[in-house]
Amino acid sequence: MVNNRILEITPYQPGKPIEEVKRQLGLSKVIKLASNENPLGPSPKALRAIQKALPKINRYPEGSCYYLRQRLSRHLKVNPRNLIFGNGSDELIDIIIKAFSCPRDEIMTAEATFLEYKIIAQQNGRRPKMFPLRGFRYDLSAMKQALNKRVKVVFIANPNNPTGTYVDKKEVESFLRDIPKDVIVVFDEAYFEFVKEKDFPETIRYVKEGKNVIILRTFSKIYGLAGLRIGYGIASPELVGYMERVRQPFNVNSLAQEAALAALSDTAFVRKSQALVWEGKRYLLRHFEQLGLEAIYSAANFILFKVNKDGLTISQELLKRGVIVRDMCQYGLKDYVRVTVGTKQENEKFVEALRKVL
């Protein structure tokens, strides 16, 4: 009755929603620093665009995301044919696996990384081939050595979630050099807009050079549109063409398209969000140091830190004080906790609660 291959899947456990925690623990004020969302809310321009678009939701959405495609191609300086849109970048992970591999092929990624690569591979009957991180970073040279005929797609989250670490331009170029032609390399850059490190790779160049590279980005993080579900991929028109064959015709809803279009031109909001995260990271790192906790260097909008008890207990204790963070059990990092950078007040509340819990 049931498809046996789904039995080995551990479903994705998302960060707890604020309302649920309030209800369960009888708290009136709860802050969520668990899902790497933008604490400033959505881009105000996006909100206005959604309100304007509401009376038209009796119609099916624009199947090709025409206007957004044109606008985004100018923004990224790529051809509109280099783009594909998804119901969140999550959906594009599924589309990529379906388009470029067959059942029993291998999907390569790291062990402590975004869980969806493994889960979606398993849902599709592909074999996840996962490599331990080295110094909390993707070990690209070990991964390259282990490539074989069965590996069809490699997922590299850059910066990586949950560690916040990144692989630099030199490492990426050495990984891509002489890589077998039929391997698709996916750079999942969900946190791209928060990165200011100079040696971060400019992956769009590899797409323009005709490499088998797909870049994934999202409107869920810096643009504050996680609830609308919209992300995009950048790749050669040939690879986009294959992916289009497995994409559902109306996968991106019309409000998401309008919101994303407006959010792209809201540069003031993007800058404000970047400044908030960069300042917030400095604040949090200072306090981790004062508390004697080891924190991992992060190029994204969250920080992984080591606790002296187990991370699950610490997160549960924080939850009782109205602060939702993410324990790392599912990632095999039991002594660690991941916190998303919040507003100044949220960061202060988190530090105060953490101090008490420790």
Ligand SMILES: Cc1ncc(COP(=O)(O)O)c(C=O)c1O
């Ligand atoms: C590395 C990475 N990729 C993709 C996603 C999912 O993004 P989306 O909301 O666009 O599906 C996340 C979300 O946390 C992420 O951390």
